[in-house]
Amino acid sequence: MKSILRALLFLVISGLFSRGSFGETAFAVGPDESHKKGKEYLLFADLPVVSVSKYAESISKAPGIVTVITAKEIEDFGATDLFEVLERAPSFQMLSSNVWLKNLASVRGDLDTHLDTRVLLLVDGRPVRDGCMGGWNNVVYSSFPLDMIERIEIARGPGSVLYGSNAFLASVNIITKNPEKDSVKASVSFGYGSFKTNTDTLNLWFNKGGFDFSTGAQYVNSEGWKFKSYDRDHRYGEMNNGETNLGLTSKASYSPNNGLTEMTFSTYYADYNNDFFAISPIVWSQKGDQDGKRFFGDLGVSHKIGEDWLINLNATENYNNVWLNYPPTLARELNSDQTYELHVGGRLWDKLNLTVGGLREHRTKPKNTNSAIVTRYRQHYCTQYDQLAWDITTSLTLIGGVQFLDPNCGKKDTVSRLGMVYQFNDKIGTKLLYGQAYRSPFPAEQLSNVPGVLIGNPGLLPEKIDTYDWQVSYRTDKTNLALTLFRNGYNRLITRSGVTYVNSQTADNVNGAELEWKRSLIENLYLEGSAMAKSEKLTRMYSPDYMFKSGLSWGVSKDFTASLFYNLFGAPRSAVGPAYNPKAREVNLVDLNLIYKLPMNENIKLNLFVKNLLDQDYYFVEFNKLTQINTLLQQPGRGIYAKVALGF
Numbered sequence: 001m002k003s004i005l006r007a008l009l010f011l012v013i014s015g016l017f018s019r020g021s022f023g024e025t026a027f028a029v030g031p032d033e034s035h036k037k038g039k040e041y042l043l044f045a046d047l048p049v050v051s052v053s054k055y056a057e058s059i060s061k062a063p064g065i066v067t068v069i070t071a072k073e074i075e076d077f078g079a080t081d082l083f084e085v086l087e088r089a090p091s092f093q094m095l096s097s098n099v100w101l102k103n104l105a106s107v108r109g110d111l112d113t114h115l116d117t118r119v120l121l122l123v124d125g126r127p128v129r130d131g132c133m134g135g136w137n138n139v140v141y142s143s144f145p146l147d148m149i150e151r152i153e154i155a156r157g158p159g160s161v162l163y164g165s166n167a168f169l170a171s172v173n174i175i176t177k178n179p180e181k182d183s184v185k186a187s188v189s190f191g192y193g194s195f196k197t198n199t200d201t202l203n204l205w206f207n208k209g210g211f212d213f214s215t216g217a218q219y220v221n222s223e224g225w226k227f228k229s230y231d232r233d234h235r236y237g238e239m240n241n242g243e244t245n246l247g248l249t250s251k252a253s254y255s256p257n258n259g260l261t262e263m264t265f266s267t268y269y270a271d272y273n274n275d276f277f278a279i280s281p282i283v284w285s286q287k288g289d290q291d292g293k294r295f296f297g298d299l300g301v302s303h304k305i306g307e308d309w310l311i312n313l314n315a316t317e318n319y320n321n322v323w324l325n326y327p328p329t330l331a332r333e334l335n336s337d338q339t340y341e342l343h344v345g346g347r348l349w350d351k352l353n354l355t356v357g358g359l360r361e362h363r364t365k366p367k368n369t370n371s372a373i374v375t376r377y378r379q380h381y382c383t384q385y386d387q388l389a390w391d392i393t394t395s396l397t398l399i400g401g402v403q404f405l406d407p408n409c410g411k412k413d414t415v416s417r418l419g420m421v422y423q424f425n426d427k428i429g430t431k432l433l434y435g436q437a438y439r440s441p442f443p444a445e446q447l448s449n450v451p452g453v454l455i456g457n458p459g460l461l462p463e464k465i466d467t468y469d470w471q472v473s474y475r476t477d478k479t480n481l482a483l484t485l486f487r488n489g490y491n492r493l494i495t496r497s498g499v500t501y502v503n504s505q506t507a508d509n510v511n512g513a514e515l516e517w518k519r520s521l522i523e524n525l526y527l528e529g530s531a532m533a534k535s536e537k538l539t540r541m542y543s544p545d546y547m548f549k550s551g552l553s554w555g556v557s558k559d560f561t562a563s564l565f566y567n568l569f570g571a572p573r574s575a576v577g578p579a580y581n582p583k584a585r586e587v588n589l590v591d592l593n594l595i596y597k598l599p600m601n602e603n604i605k606l607n608l609f610v611k612n613l614l615d616q617d618y619y620f621v622e623f624n625k626l627t628q629i630n631t632l633l634q635q636p637g638r639g640i641y642a643k644v645a646l647g648f
Helices: 002-016 039-044 071-077 082-086 138-143 443-447
Strands: 065-070 092-095 104-107 119-123 126-128 149-156 170-176 183-193 197-208 211-230 236-254 261-276 288-305 309-326 329-348 352-365 377-391 396-407 413-423 428-439 463-475 479-491 494-497 500-503 508-522 525-536 546-555 560-569 587-597 604-611 619-621 631-633 639-647
Touching: 039 071, 039 508, 065 071, 071 149, 071 546, 071 560, 071 587, 082 092, 082 138, 082 149, 104 170, 126 288, 126 309, 138 211, 138 236, 138 261, 138 288, 197 639, 211 631, 377 443
Parallel strands: 119 170
Antiparallel strands: 065 149, 092 104, 119 126, 149 170, 183 197, 183 639, 197 211, 211 236, 236 261, 261 288, 288 309, 309 329, 329 352, 352 377, 377 396, 396 413, 413 428, 428 463, 463 479, 479 508, 494 500, 508 525, 525 546, 546 560, 560 587, 587 604, 604 639, 619 631
C-alpha cells in the first residue's frame, strides 16, 4: 500500500502544475457571501480569516496553519453531518468509542482518550464547551445545521494564547451565514436514506434596516446502522446505532449608529438521543443510550473607536443536561459554564497590531442531580492575554503573544507564542511558528468518585504542549499548495493509573509533515486534498502513522455537479485487548455526491449522496478501555441518501 500511496501523491502533485482554468460549478441553497466575488474566488483566494488573531487577516499572513472549508466544498462533496465534513480536513481522523458515537477529532496523530478535549470548537468565534467532562462534542458533530455554515476555519496547532483551554492541537471555528442586504430568503429540504434515515432542514435569512436575523434547523431520525461486536466476555451481540437529533442555530445582529456599534446574539440548541455499546465494563449487558439537551448562547457588543480600534464584550453560556441510561443506572450530568470576556484590538503607529483581552469563566453544577460521575462543584478560571504583530516590512511580520492563566483564581501559569511570517512574492510565502497550549483538567477528572471505574484527582495540573511549525506555501488564483513540518512536545498529559486520574511523568514527541493542495484542472473541474505522515517517540498514541485525502469535483453543466472524495487512513497501533473482533487495518473510504438543479426552476435541487461507496469495513482499535476488546466498528457499510431542497 505504501507504493500506491507514493504513486497517488506523485500524480496529485503532478496535476497541480498542469495547465487549466476554472469556472462556475455548483449552487447553494440559501444566501452566503460568495455572490460578491464568485464561488471560484472563495476556493482559491487568500481569504481573510479571523480565528488565529481575533481579527481579519489573510490566510498567508495569519500566524497559524490554517485551512478553510467553504460552503461550496461542503455542498460539492456532500455530507450528512459536521462529523463527515471534518473527516475531510487535513490531518483529521473522526472517531467513535464504546460510549460516544461521533465524538472525537484525532488531529495530527493525537489519540489517547475518547473525550474530545484537545480541539476547541467555536461558533462565530465563541467557545462551545462541555464544562464537566471537557469533551462531549458528539452533539455538535451530529446535529449542527450544515445549511447555515458559510465556512469552517481550522487552525491546526496551539491556540491557547488567545483562546485558553482546549485550543491544544486545533481550533475549529464554524462561521455561520449572514443574510444579503435588504433581503428575505428561506430554504427547506427533505431527505431519506439508508438505515431508515430521515433528514429535514428549514432555514431563514432576513435583513432590513440594519437588522440581521438568520436561523436554521436540522432534524435527523435514524433507526441506525447495524453495530456488531464481541464484548469483553467473548459474547457476540448486535444493535442498531440509532439516533434522533434536533439542532437549531440562530443569530441576530443590530447596528443602531451606522456601524459604529453592533449588538449580536447567537444561539445553538440541540435535543439529542443516540445509542451506545457499553460504558464499563465493555459487556453487552451495559448497552444503553444517551439522551439530553445542550444550549450555547452568546451576547456580544462591539464598538469602533476611530478607524483602527475595536472593543468587544461577550457573555457566553454553555449548558449541558445529559442522561446516561444503562442497566441498572440512570445517571444525569447537568452542568453550566459562563464566560465573560473583554477584548480590545487595534493598530499602533501603522505597523503594530495589538490584541489585549481577559476573561473570567465559571463552571458550576447544581447539588441535586443523580450523577454517576461527580456531584456539586463550583470553579472559577481567570485569564489575561496579549498579542503583538509587527509589520517590519510589507513582506515580513513578527508575532509574539502570552496568556496568563489563573485556574481557580489561585495558582498561576503562562503560555506563549512566537512567529515569523514572510512573503517572498505575491505567490510564495513561509511561516516559522512556535506556540504553547494547555488543557485544564475538568471536574470529572478532578472530582469523580465511582469506585472501580473512575477516581478523580484534585491535584491535577493542566496538560501542556510545545509546538513548532514550519510552512512553505504557493498560492495563485488557480493553485494552492502548502507543505508543513510540525513537532509536538507533550508534557503532563492527563491519563489514568488504574482508575485514578494522574499527570503523566514522561514527555512525548510527535514529529510529522503535512501536504495540502487545491488545483483548478480545467474549466469547472477542481482537485483538492491533503496527506499527513507522523512518527512519535514513545508510541503513546493509537492513531495511524499516515493518512491521504483527495477530492475531485466536476461541474458537468450549469445544472449538474458530480464529486468524489477519497479518504485513506493507515492501520492504527495494535490493541492489547483480546482479539475477538476483526483486526484494525488500513481503510479506503470513497464518497460520491451528485447534485442536479432543475432547469425549469433553479431554486429546486436534487441531491444523491453515497457514503462509503466501496462498502468497506472500518474497524479501529478500542483505545478507551484498552485491555477489554481489541477493536470497534466505526462506520456502517455503504449508505445512500437522497434529498430535495427548495429555495425561496
